[in-house]
Amino acid sequence: PAPGGCAVDGFCVSDGAYNPVNSCQLCDETSSQTSWTNKNLGPCNDEDPCTNNDVCVLGQCDGTPVVDTYEHNDSKTVATQLGSIGDGADWPAGQVGASLFGVGDEDWFQYTVSDDWFSKIRPRADLVVTPEQSSYEICVYMACSGGDELELKSCQAGEEATGPDGLKGCCGSDSAKIEINCKGSNDSGTVYVQVKHLSGPWTCDPYAFQWGDD
DSSP: OOTTEEEETTEEEETTOEETTEEEEEEETTTEEEEEEEOOSSBOOOOOTTEEEEEEETTEEEEEEOOOTTOSOOSGGGOEEEEEEETTOOSOSEEEEEOOOSTTOOEEEEEEEEOOSSSOOOEEEEEEEOOTTOEEEEEEEEEEGGGOOEEEEEEEESEEEEOGGGOEEEEESSEEEEEEEESSSOOOEEEEEEEEEEESOOOOOOEEEEEEEO
16 A cells, blocks of 8 residues: 555555544554554444443443442342331332343342331332333342341242342242241341343333332
């Protein structure tokens, strides 16, 4: 090729011209006159609405996943605290809106429930919004206060499941509700809610669930 340009893909292009199909590659005659040169750093657009702060990395446009304000709550140990309620509280105690993104993300939340009234503790969580064409699962687990052993008496919604650290609970595609008995002086404890992606596209579109004691 003549000085001042590159010959790539069967065309002559000017020095500094970008690859028309990849904005993270350009003609840099000081690097190569016969191939596109990968650009490192510099803004780009990966055309993905679920990423931002897109930047060129070794010739590819790489964006940062858009995440909700609860991140990083990807495990039981970093579960987001929702609050405290008594077993006489009205259902629902609250509603949470969040998202599962990027690939492999899951969300954990926790709240405490106290054995205050002459009623049974039945922690519950219901998915009320999920992204189109995606299937999610919601799980409710509980740990008794003071390390007392928990008896899972029944799943009033969902199927029986075992979570991290041997947590006992139930999981369902739209709702999970458990009836428990703590083998101590009362049934107070910490409830954990887990939201997982089962199938369909990964998207930053929001989901929502209601939580409380029913």
